[in-house]
Amino acid sequence: MEKIKVGVIGASGYAGAELVRLLLSHPNVEIGGIYSRSYTGKPISDLYPGFQNVSYLVFDDEDSVIHNSDVIFASLPHGISEKYAKKCFDANKKFIDVGADFRLYDEEDYKEWYNLPYNEKELHKESVYGLSEIYKDKIKDASIIGNPGCYPTSVALAMYPILANTLQSDDHIIIDAKSGVTGAGKELSEGTHFPTINEGFHPYKVAQHRHTPEIEQSLSDFAKKDITVTFVPHLLPVNRGIISTIYCKVNPEITLEAIHKLYCDTYIDHKFVRVLPLEKVSDLKYVTYSNYCDISLHLDKRTNTLIVVSAIDNMVKGAAGQAIQNMNIMYGFEEDAGLNYIPPSF
Numbered sequence: 001m002e003k004i005k006v007g008v009i010g011a012s013g014y015a016g017a018e019l020v021r022l023l024l025s026h027p028n029v030e031i032g033g034i035y036s037r038s039y040t041g042k043p044i045s046d047l048y049p050g051f052q053n054v055s056y057l058v059f060d061d062e063d064s065v066i067h068n069s070d071v072i073f074a075s076l077p078h079g080i081s082e083k084y085a086k087k088c089f090d091a092n093k094k095f096i097d098v099g100a101d102f103r104l105y106d107e108e109d110y111k112e113w114y115n116l117p118y119n120e121k122e123l124h125k126e127s128v129y130g131l132s133e134i135y136k137d138k139i140k141d142a143s144i145i146g147n148p149g150c151y152p153t154s155v156a157l158a159m160y161p162i163l164a165n166t167l168q169s170d171d172h173i174i175i176d177a178k179s180g181v182t183g184a185g186k187e188l189s190e191g192t193h194f195p196t197i198n199e200g201f202h203p204y205k206v207a208q209h210r211h212t213p214e215i216e217q218s219l220s221d222f223a224k225k226d227i228t229v230t231f232v233p234h235l236l237p238v239n240r241g242i243i244s245t246i247y248c249k250v251n252p253e254i255t256l257e258a259i260h261k262l263y264c265d266t267y268i269d270h271k272f273v274r275v276l277p278l279e280k281v282s283d284l285k286y287v288t289y290s291n292y293c294d295i296s297l298h299l300d301k302r303t304n305t306l307i308v309v310s311a312i313d314n315m316v317k318g319a320a321g322q323a324i325q326n327m328n329i330m331y332g333f334e335e336d337a338g339l340n341y342i343p344p345s346f
């Protein structure tokens with residue numbers, strides 16, 4: 001089968017480099033080019049030694065990368081991707097934004113939480129929110145994808161079966177989430193400095209994180225009514241992984257066994273969502289480097305509270321892996337092509 005050409009804009013960053021790592025072993029693609037503002041002309045192995053003797057890719061200029069590719073991934077800080085999306089759209093190339101610029105349906109939400117307007121309004125009408133398991137039919141025909149955020153991916157997959165079947169008894173949901181430090185990107189900062197985070201553990205942006213509207217957008221879409229969330233992220237002193245522990249009130253008649261069956265049935269054809277057997281608890285160790293989302297289910301009968309624990313690797317299912325899964329859906333490749341990594345055993 002002829003391979004398609006893919007380009008990565010922002011390949012010097014963490015999510016961009018993770019895209020390159022995964023794409024290099026994808027059976028249906030060839031890398032058409034990689035771009036970074038700061039490293040033009042340098043081999044990627046200079047920046048990330050793991051590519052030594054594996055890839056001889058050299059950072060190129062943005063126009064060559066777009067020209068040489070059929071589909072372009074952008075992995076940039078928010079507010080920058082529209083410019084690249086426009087160039088790709090005008091050149092009839094597909095565009096997958098790993099950042100946040102095409103995730104929110106409503107520009108007012110984007111203005112409120114990101115302090116920026118949409119400059120290319122027409123492009124937002126073309127874009128599809130790329131939560132692979134749930135919006136596959138729309139993703140298939142899309143030319144622009146807004147790849148979901150890392151925390152929102154972990155929460156949306158965890159809550160879809162309950163909300164789509166209206167089993168919640170309250171429309172407010174509490175999310176206690178923890179992320180590894182790679183979630184903050186490559187740029188050095190006091191907040192991610194080793195002595196600051198090592199042997200510490202703290203919440204941040206308590207109830208004011210920019211993923212709040214994205215999470216509410218998905219959950220409300222599933223429930224077909226407004227769902228609100230209280231979302232508190234924490235910074236875990238590990239490199240990779242997200243655990244979201246989610247609390248949702250449910251009707252007293254429902255049993256944990258029935259909920260478990262519903263989740264298993266919902267995800268039976270979706271290999272990347274693993275509903276764990278009852279009694280097991282999701283652990284980020286067993287999803288790292290992989291595209292899996294592990295979901296465990298627990299019921300506090302005393303308070304009729306369902307507790308869903310969702311674990312993903314923020315760099316893979318939370319960013320590069322899901323972006324590649326979306327590309328696979330767009331091109332009709334096997335959905336798991338290039339994504340068959342088994343998590344480590346210990």
Ligand SMILES: NC(=O)C1=CN([C@@H]2O[C@H](COP(=O)(O)OP(=O)(O)OC[C@H]3O[C@@H](n4cnc5c(N)ncnc54)[C@H](OP(=O)(O)O)[C@@H]3O)[C@@H](O)[C@H]2O)C=CC1
Nearest residue numbers: 010012013014015036037038075076099183185186314319
């Ligand atoms: N890390 C994660 O877990 C996740 C990240 N994301 C999203 O992916 C995107 C990238 O994140 P991440 O990789 O962590 O960030 P990094 O800070 O590690 O990388 C940012 C990249 O953007 C490039 N860049 C920065 N400013 C500009 C600019 N003005 N013009 C062109 N390129 C620029 C940098 O290139 P240069 O070499 O030129 O500086 C670098 O390649 C963000 O939108 C982030 O929110 C999504 C899900 C998870």
Ligand SMILES: CC(=O)N[C@@H](CCC(=O)OP(=O)(O)O)C(=O)O
Nearest residue numbers: 099100149150179180181183184
């Ligand atoms: C630990 C950490 O700092 N995480 C980042 C979220 C990860 C990320 O990059 O967010 P997107 O999914 O929107 O791209 C944060 O809280 O802003």
